[in-house]
Amino acid sequence: MKKFSAAVVGLGYWGPNILRNVIEIDEFKDVYCCDLDRSRLEMINKRFQFTKLEDNFDYILNNSDIKYVFISTPPITHYKLAKKAMENGKNVYIEKPMTTSSGEAKELIGIAKKNSVKLMVGHTFEFSPAVEKIGELIGKGVLGDLYFISMSRINLGIHQKDISVIWDLAPHDFSILFKLLNENPYKISAFSNSFVKESLKDVAFINIRFKSGIIANINVSWLSPNKVRETIIVGKKKMLIYNDTHSDEKIKIFDKGVDLVRDPENFGEYQLTYRTGNIVSPFLETTEPLKLAIKHFIDSVDNDFEPKTDGYCGLRVVKAVEAAERSSERDGEVIVIDDWK
Numbered sequence: 001m002k003k004f005s006a007a008v009v010g011l012g013y014w015g016p017n018i019l020r021n022v023i024e025i026d027e028f029k030d031v032y033c034c035d036l037d038r039s040r041l042e043m044i045n046k047r048f049q050f051t052k053l054e055d056n057f058d059y060i061l062n063n064s065d066i067k068y069v070f071i072s073t074p075p076i077t078h079y080k081l082a083k084k085a086m087e088n089g090k091n092v093y094i095e096k097p098m099t100t101s102s103g104e105a106k107e108l109i110g111i112a113k114k115n116s117v118k119l120m121v122g123h124t125f126e127f128s129p130a131v132e133k134i135g136e137l138i139g140k141g142v143l144g145d146l147y148f149i150s151m152s153r154i155n156l157g158i159h160q161k162d163i164s165v166i167w168d169l170a171p172h173d174f175s176i177l178f179k180l181l182n183e184n185p186y187k188i189s190a191f192s193n194s195f196v197k198e199s200l201k202d203v204a205f206i207n208i209r210f211k212s213g214i215i216a217n218i219n220v221s222w223l224s225p226n227k228v229r230e231t232i233i234v235g236k237k238k239m240l241i242y243n244d245t246h247s248d249e250k251i252k253i254f255d256k257g258v259d260l261v262r263d264p265e266n267f268g269e270y271q272l273t274y275r276t277g278n279i280v281s282p283f284l285e286t287t288e289p290l291k292l293a294i295k296h297f298i299d300s301v302d303n304d305f306e307p308k309t310d311g312y313c314g315l316r317v318v319k320a321v322e323a324a325e326r327s328s329e330r331d332g333e334v335i336v337i338d339d340w341k
């Protein structure tokens, strides 16, 4: 017997993907769809059967059957909607970026605690089997000590109306990066520009330094002739490319590297030897990351544990985005982040 209901709030581009997974997981008595825009609700009505349509968020708040709320509205609205939902006893899954300021993110963490509800941020890629596998490989030392990570998330569009490309796309790479390294960044600097629409940055180059010595670079852009979703990881022993646009062989591990060896012929001198060996592509499960994330959220509520991508993960990403934005507004000034709480 299904006891509780769920609501998906915001059914624009991304919300229908959440809704589809919530329906497929089939854990709920009823699934409510809430959007201010009636035309979105009409569209949902045609595409998905058995959902309940609602354009008034207060109805969701006042319905005690609804225990799980998925927020997929524009980032600027996240704080207000999540706050109200949690104050009304709802467990909240909120899309990335968690909020548009770290102050708001901190407040949401406090509100979740105060109301004893779960707060999870939709850092979908952290649930991707490819990212999980890379984390496992790094953890087992397969790549050796890491040197650097280079990430690209570029395509032609979709230009957002109210947030920069840094707020829109970089949360994905920041969340992947922090999960893989299990380390908070120390210094961030960025250059960005607004080419198409004044004051809406559409390309950014972000540099990150970690205290461990690892450096990283993230290129995000809505202005590119091709779609690239690529992460290159270079370690002392091996190198890896993760290409998320590939349907198979998303990860390739290259037995490549450069070693500095003492030259026996010339005592005291060193020479470089280049290694080029096998390329291996590990098997990956094909389960949709969003489904895994949503299941994890439901599980965290039902079994009372903190979700992997909790409010602190969300806050860390928001802080990194804020630092990249601040740096790019100060012509690439290096921003040092010491306080992660």
Ligand SMILES: NC(=O)c1ccc[n+]([C@@H]2O[C@H](COP(=O)([O-])OP(=O)(O)OC[C@H]3O[C@@H](n4cnc5c(N)ncnc54)[C@H](O)[C@@H]3O)[C@@H](O)[C@H]2O)c1
Pocket: 009, 010, 011, 012, 013, 014, 015, 034, 035, 036, 037, 040, 057, 071, 072, 073, 074, 075, 077, 081, 095, 096, 097, 122, 123, 124, 168
């Ligand atoms: N995890 C991912 O991979 C991923 C991918 C894409 C988008 N997103 C995130 O999902 C969120 C939504 O993005 P999108 O591209 O679908 O945006 P969108 O603009 O296409 O859709 C937002 C919808 O929310 C509705 N809405 C706005 N304010 C509302 C309110 N107060 N109450 C109810 N409905 C409201 C709008 O009418 C619209 O239908 C963003 O936070 C975005 O960053 C995540």
